[in-house]
Amino acid sequence: xxxxxxxxxxxxxxxxxxxxxxxxxxxxxxxxxxxxxxxxxxxxxxxxxxxxxxxxxxxxxxxxxxxxxxxxxxxxxxxxxxxxxxxxxxxxxxxxxxxxxxxxxxxxxxxxxxxxxxxxxxxxxxxxxxxxxxxxxxxxxxxxxxxxxxxxxxxxxxxxxxxxxxxxxxxxxxxxxxxxxxx
Numbered sequence: 001x002x003x004x005x006x007x008x009x010x011x012x013x014x015x016x017x018x019x020x021x022x023x024x025x026x027x028x029x030x031x032x033x034x035x036x037x038x039x040x041x042x043x044x045x046x047x048x049x050x051x052x053x054x055x056x057x058x059x060x061x062x063x064x065x066x067x068x069x070x071x072x073x074x075x076x077x078x079x080x081x082x083x084x085x086x087x088x089x090x091x092x093x094x095x096x097x098x099x100x101x102x103x104x105x106x107x108x109x110x111x112x113x114x115x116x117x118x119x120x121x122x123x124x125x126x127x128x129x130x131x132x133x134x135x136x137x138x139x140x141x142x143x144x145x146x147x148x149x150x151x152x153x154x155x156x157x158x159x160x161x162x163x164x165x166x167x168x169x170x171x172x173x174x175x176x177x178x179x180x181x182x183x
Contacts, residue, residue, distance in 0.1 A: 022075075052084045059092065062127045062136035066162055068095030068173050087177075092127050093162040095173030100161045104181040109159050110150040118144030123164040129178060130157025156182060 003011045008020045017028045056063075056077055067079035083091040100111045109126070124139045149161075158178035165172045 048085050049081075052081050055084065055090060056080050058129065058132075058134040059090075059127070062125070062134050063092050065164065065166075065171055066093035066095075066125070066173055068171060089177035089179075090129075090158065091175075091177045092160050093164075093173045093176045095171075095175055097163045097165065097172050097174040099174050100163055100176060102159075102161055102179070104159075104183070107153040107155075108150050109154055109161065109181065110148050111161055113141075113144065113147050113149045115144045115146045118163070119165060119167075120144065123166075124149070125162040125164055126151055126159065127162060127178065128154060128157060128159045130155050154181070 003009070009025065010019050012018065012030065015030050017030060019026045019028070059080075060077075063080055064076055067074070067076055067083075069079060079094065080091075083094060098114075098117050102109050102111045118141055120142055122141045122144070124141055126137045126139075128135050151159075151161075158180055160176045160178045162176045163174040
């Protein structure tokens with residue numbers, strides 16, 4: 001069954017599958033027959049994919065625009081999936097800005113802001129995940145300065161600060177992963 005929604009066509013007709021991806025219509029032929037192999041490696045890989053897909057569903061809005069990439073266009077989901085499939089940590093950003101080294105004290109997450117690493121109008125994103133929910137808060141840094149930047153009190157859970165910058169239609173970010181606090 002094929003569907004036309006907002007001018008986009010997707011679905012299957014006969015032996016073909018139609019799909020819109022990044023503004024292009026993709027047409028694939030259905031396989032003649034499908035053999036579901038259930039080797040231990042395939043079962044393990046499917047389990048990883050399910051875990052990463054569920055994580056992305058929780059973090060989708062929080063990790064938006066958090067992946068610097070040379071290959072354009074690349075979706076955030078694709079980059080998130082590639083980075084997290086074989087990682088023990090939950091990687092929420094990847095890029096060329098310096099990593100923010102955070103510490104936890106009395107329910108507050110903080111890091112040392114180094115003035116030369118920041119530019120006016122950079123964004124600092126706090127990503128938090130606890131009790132099965134993920135949230136994020138963006139703070140625009142108008143005037144970078146040498147200081148200790150601290151969050152509001154946070155519940156125990158997984159947290160990360162991410163440094164984001166948009167410049168001339170290009171995004172650059174710090175590489176960060178969610179870390180469990182308190183450790």
